[in-house]
Amino acid sequence: MIDPFGRKISYVRISVTDRCDLRCVYCMSQHMTFLPKKEVLALDELDRLCAAFIRLGTNKIRLTGGEPLVRGEIIHLIEGLGRYLDSGQLRELTLTTNGTQLSRFADALRSAGVRRINVSLDSLDAAKFESITRRRKLDQVLLGLRAAKEAGLEIKINTVALQGVNDDEHNDLVAWCGEQGFDLTFIEVMPMGALDEVDRADQYMPLAVPLVTFV
Numbered sequence: 534m535i536d537p538f539g540r541k542i543s544y545v546r547i548s549v550t551d552r553c554d555l556r557c558v559y560c561m562s563q564h565m566t567f568l569p570k571k572e573v574l575a576l577d578e579l580d581r582l583c584a585a586f587i588r589l590g591t592n593k594i595r596l597t598g599g600e601p602l603v604r605g606e607i608i609h610l611i612e613g614l615g616r617y618l619d620s621g622q623l624r625e626l627t628l629t630t631n632g633t634q635l636s637r638f639a640d641a642l643r644s645a646g647v648r649r650i651n652v653s654l655d656s657l658d659a660a661k662f663e664s665i666t667r668r669r670k671l672d673q674v675l676l677g678l679r680a681a682k683e684a685g686l687e688i689k690i691n692t693v694a695l696q697g698v699n700d701d702e703h704n705d706l707v708a709w710c711g712e713q714g715f716d717l718t719f720i721e722v723m724p725m726g727a728l729d730e731v732d733r734a735d736q737y738m739p740l741a742v743p744l745v746t747f748v
Contacts, residue, residue, distance in 0.1 A: 545594055552604070555633070593623070593627070597629045629651040650688060654692060658671075659672075
């Protein structure tokens with residue numbers, strides 16, 4: 534596959550569900566309306582889709598959502614895609630997750646051939662985490678990260694930089710990730726207007742501005 538600029542496409546991101554067990558204020562409404570399940574690709578259809586991309590030259594696939602690990606029987610899809618890692622047709626199979634289900638799935642992901650994951654985490658403060666995600670699940674995420682680390686998965690933390698919300702915590706997040714052996718990426722919130730009671734433009738922090746102070 535070649536894009537209009539002549540670049541070879543070898544990496545695709547595939548959303549396996551629009552559902553999520555968090556309700557992050559910059560991402561979705563508290564009372565989100567999801568697609569009817571009949572309109573979401575079945576697991577065997579997702580497998581065939583991935584196979585088609587691989588035949589066309591894709592060698593890296595990232596599974597996303599929503600939250601991919603809330604999709605029923607998702608581990609069977611991941612295990613099935615492992616055959617392309619074994620054959621060498623696929624160089625890497627990864628996923629992006631919010632971490633809430635990692636305690637259940639970390640070992641299975643490793644066994645299926647996943648070696649690296651991205652985990653979305655915007656705060657290490659329980660109250661702030663609940664304010665951002667509208668759920669009390671920070672402890673669950675931290676347990677999941679521990680399980681993933683013990684399973685031997687490489688972990689990159691994705692943190693959305695939120696003006697007036699977690700901007701006082703960026704140094705602490707850098708230090709914590711260093712202690713844990715995790716990589717860290719700060720991401721700009723999309724300033725796309727109001728979502729429920731939150732105006733995302735008010736939370737926007739441009740990444741051109743230094744987020745971390747080194748002392």
